[in-house]
Amino acid sequence: MPYLLADDLPTESAGKRFRAALERPGIYRLPGAHNGQAAIQARNAGFDGLYLSGAAMTASMGLPDLGIITVDEVTFFIRQIVRSSGLPLLVDGDTGYGEALNVMHMVRSFEEAGAGAVHLEDQILPKKCGHLNGKALVSPVDMATKVAAAKKASRDIMIVARTDAAGVEGFDAAVDRARLYVDAGADAIFPEALNTREMFEKFAAALPNIPLLANMTEFGKTPFYTADEFEAMGYKIVIWPVSSLRVANKAQSLLYAAIARDGGAHAMVDAMQTRAELYETIGLHAYEELDASIVKTIVPEAVPQA
Template identity: 40%
Template sequence: MANLLSTDRTPRRRLRELLGRPEPLVAPGAYDALSARLIEQAGFDAVYMTGFGTTASLIGRPDVGLLTGSEMVDNARRIVAAVDVPVIADADTGYGNAINVVRTVQLYEQAGVAGIQLEDQVLPKKCGHMSGKALIGAEEMVGKIRAAVEARRDPDLVVIARTDAVAVLGLDEAIGRAKAFADAGADLLFVEAPTAEDDIARVATELRDVAPLVFNWAEGGKTPPLSLARMTELGFSLVIYPIGTLLAATAGIRALLATLKRDGIPSLDGLPAFGEFTDLIGLPEIQELEQRFAGG
């Protein structure tokens, strides 16, 4: 859990070490600082800042390109400040052309993220598991990846290149684009939303020797779920679970509000006690600092 006075933080180097292990790095999705702290406290080694969840939590709307780059960076900065584990952040399309990508990378880097994800959709984009997506040309995306790689000031910042071509142009095009993105310098490749296990296996077979691979275990999405053992066997290096925390929070809030509406008082069954909650968000640390720096 993040210490307010912590200065010894090398999350980017740590992320690269984690991605080099034989088993996949599992990164649950966080949509705000609290969900990120809960992920860290549960023992996970990395946090994935979900664009879907960020949009839903900040403005209560779907992930269809409504948030600006500055809004996404601000959320990333708050999440990074809340935890000590590496944070991988969704950076959508980079919010414009290759020149915009340069600034996007610099802003995310200043926010302290360990890795960023860029995709080849037309701006405004859509969630990768929604219909109606459109793509930019492969060469334009290659230029954006090259810009991202050259823009980073810390060479340990991980650049993830995502293609949404499966749903638009087919699996062959998606694999071809991924190879081109690797040639442009991407550190990880992310083929979004294959719809059959055979297609997932083909992605792994054709790309795992090109660059490390990302598997998006999108809860309720178009991609069939696989066991962690199967993903390990296929050679994926990073597995993200982007929206499970958001869906769980939604279910919990709905249940509490339904009870409050029906009975006039909320049910506290299964909820953390007030003291337990203040402990998990760091009140003991604040109290220790108050004692440490008290005058007199």
């Protein structure tokens, strides 16, 4: 139903709903959704939470994931995803967009936009994707200060501390940083770019009773594991951050190549979402029913292809 109807809106904050999801048995599965349409499709597939990746946001804007975008640009994505899906959303907060006060501003802005959780990382700007080389880290104390600031600014939104130390300073340093971040107020820990089952299991063993997040990104340092496998290793959340964007981008490249080759898109029709499917996904008729001045749209019949 349309988000315009008050009865369709959640009665609890996104943060409370995100926390409640973590209290359930099993692992919380959060596919990446890079826009409102993707968010609806993920919800319709049965997911009850989503992830908004900084890499997906920047790539969709034609930019690299180097900490270039601003808080206000991210809140635009948060609002459309939360509004369209109604689901609790974990948001990539990069390095917090500055120091302690900037982090607090980010947390308040994201929570007001409808985010249920945000993760903050311990890289130095310009940051890089967690599975790339050449990362540099802030001091553990500086990051702990940011985590504490984020916690002070939060109302219900969960604060997830990400550490990239495993690939920079070593596994033990990553564990030490994670413990410090928990002491500073982090609700969960995101150990980035672990690359063996043993590392995942050892990290979980080193931080018992702390919700841990696993990043199942493609083309990175982490081998492919299923949600059930991550759960067995001791993880409570798993994300697939850029998968939806990768699939959409690949499909678009094939479309443009076909138009350039064939002088039209006719060869790609079978790979397209139909007009009827689009209207069903976005709930066009439900919106039309809210305003009697709008004549109900009749979906044109498909034109036979020559």
